[in-house]
Amino acid sequence: MTTEQPLYHDMTVKPSGMVDHLSDAQWAKLAPLLVQHKHYAPGNVVSRRGDLLNHSLLLLDGLIARSVPRGQRARSTFVALQFPGEFVDLHAFPLKRLDHDVVSLTDTRVATVSHDTLHELLNGDVELARKLWLMTLVDASIHRHWVMRNSAMRALARVANFLCEFDARMTAAYGVERQSLPFSLRQTDIADATGLTSVHVSRTLRELREHGCCSVTGGKLLIHDRNGLHKVGMFEAAYLYMPEPEAVI
Amino acid sequence: MTTEQPLYHDMTVKPSGMVDHLSDAQWAKLAPLLVQHKHYAPGNVVSRRGDLLNHSLLLLDGLIARSVPRGQRARSTFVALQFPGEFVDLHAFPLKRLDHDVVSLTDTRVATVSHDTLHELLNGDVELARKLWLMTLVDASIHRHWVMRNSAMRALARVANFLCEFDARMTAAYGVERQSLPFSLRQTDIADATGLTSVHVSRTLRELREHGCCSVTGGKLLIHDRNGLHKVGMFEAAYLYMPEPEAVI
DNA sequence: CGGAGCGTTGAGCAACGTCAAAAGACGTGG
DNA sequence: CCACGTCTTTTGACGTTGCTCAACGCTCCG
Numbered sequence: 001m002t003t004e005q006p007l008y009h010d011m012t013v014k015p016s017g018m019v020d021h022l023s024d025a026q027w028a029k030l031a032p033l034l035v036q037h038k039h040y041a042p043g044n045v046v047s048r049r050g051d052l053l054n055h056s057l058l059l060l061d062g063l064i065a066r067s068v069p070r071g072q073r074a075r076s077t078f079v080a081l082q083f084p085g086e087f088v089d090l091h092a093f094p095l096k097r098l099d100h101d102v103v104s105l106t107d108t109r110v111a112t113v114s115h116d117t118l119h120e121l122l123n124g125d126v127e128l129a130r131k132l133w134l135m136t137l138v139d140a141s142i143h144r145h146w147v148m149r150n151s152a153m154r155a156l157a158r159v160a161n162f163l164c165e166f167d168a169r170m171t172a173a174y175g176v177e178r179q180s181l182p183f184s185l186r187q188t189d190i191a192d193a194t195g196l197t198s199v200h201v202s203r204t205l206r207e208l209r210e211h212g213c214c215s216v217t218g219g220k221l222l223i224h225d226r227n228g229l230h231k232v233g234m235f236e237a238a239y240l241y242m243p244e245p246e247a248v249i
Numbered sequence: 250m251t252t253e254q255p256l257y258h259d260m261t262v263k264p265s266g267m268v269d270h271l272s273d274a275q276w277a278k279l280a281p282l283l284v285q286h287k288h289y290a291p292g293n294v295v296s297r298r299g300d301l302l303n304h305s306l307l308l309l310d311g312l313i314a315r316s317v318p319r320g321q322r323a324r325s326t327f328v329a330l331q332f333p334g335e336f337v338d339l340h341a342f343p344l345k346r347l348d349h350d351v352v353s354l355t356d357t358r359v360a361t362v363s364h365d366t367l368h369e370l371l372n373g374d375v376e377l378a379r380k381l382w383l384m385t386l387v388d389a390s391i392h393r394h395w396v397m398r399n400s401a402m403r404a405l406a407r408v409a410n411f412l413c414e415f416d417a418r419m420t421a422a423y424g425v426e427r428q429s430l431p432f433s434l435r436q437t438d439i440a441d442a443t444g445l446t447s448v449h450v451s452r453t454l455r456e457l458r459e460h461g462c463c464s465v466t467g468g469k470l471l472i473h474d475r476n477g478l479h480k481v482g483m484f485e486a487a488y489l490y491m492p493e494p495e496a497v498i
Numbered sequence: 499c500g501g502a503g504c505g506t507t508g509a510g511c512a513a514c515g516t517c518a519a520a521a522g523a524c525g526t527g528g
Numbered sequence: 529c530c531a532c533g534t535c536t537t538t539t540g541a542c543g544t545t546g547c548t549c550a551a552c553g554c555t556c557c558g
Binding site: 050066068070077079080091094095099100122123126129130133134136137138139140141143144145146147148150151152194195238239241 | 372395396
Binding site: 202 | 535538539
């Protein structure tokens, strides 16, 4: 992530990614409320399960996991992953209280919006409110896909599908489809997200490498055969509800 | 389900269950829009993945699954289950298109609300809009719990936890906690919801029976030891965001 | 009585987890 | 530059969970 051009330096420019669901005008109304940019180092707990929140975060750069701790010294389970341009905990606006931890996986930058200001803004703009609602519903759709993936797919397909999603959402966040993308997740993170052990993730990645699909090394995900990877992972992107159906090179 | 007193005969009375998040006044505004009550027999596909929807459904009675088909003659995976008093596909209002099928598991009654009328109503009532938003977010929270359950829990705990959720949501829907509740799911349904095979579900239920926790027979779920069941299933109800934290007998 | 659907049981097996050891990657300080 | 410690990845041997296949019983209903 650190080798990448930082995203969202100029908040007046509507970025790509999830917030692309908003029109330019809507972004112009929302952007000024996104204040108090913060930075987190990898492995930081941004907010904890049960906390009462009076603000929400837009992820500007890096990766953040929504994670459910289990037991004392056992690993936790990831129930969601957030990419740049996505709200991390917008659901805390109506819900107030979180049911999971929010943890930074890499160096991250976030912008904060207070629920009070959001409340006022949305009272005066029903359309924008509906857009934010929609964005949380895309999250929910991704949750459902994770249920399906971790319940119904074998390790090989499961990891492949996970990598396809990673690819698709990174592409959305950065606006370019690439053959080599920055990949700052450790294998234990993949394990937490897919419900496997890191040992088995290691073996599965080797298998994908030997299939000629992709390889994960040195913080990079190299996609050798995107079609093949999609096939192995039975990947269909519809559940991501991407804003533009345009083809990117 | 058929042995039960039918719910929601008189729409002017605010029912319990999920819609309990609404105030009396809010229910009074919403109820008149819930028209065209429909009935479905078990196993009916109410709406199909990819469909463009111009209305949403409130489940009045019975059980409905949101299900992702996989392969031709393979079983499908349930990504969610809806109980009486819950909206089945309210997310289709902002999202328009579904990413899964909607299937009736029992005899069901639903009420329909058109997206156009809902649109108008919500334009004039920001608070109500936020409540409906909240209700879809509770769904999302349950999705996350399902991700955790089906990724991180072993069969015994997984099935136990599923039954705990069933108990809790039935209790919310009917307003009474009981030792014996109507249970119209087949073991293959539990399998589809938990990501196990029906064979293994059968064995797991036997184990729960032998533990003295609960037994599933003849369309009834008998809870012999609710505390024990909660313990085996590591169940904590917070993720359900129940409207009232009141204790019910 | 016969069939269909569902639940139960058993035997064998594949997928994945566990434990442990070792090798590689990376930064730090000498 | 090397030595060191820490973190991550890889590999092997072995154990266990849960799946597959197949048979049988049960219940309900025509």
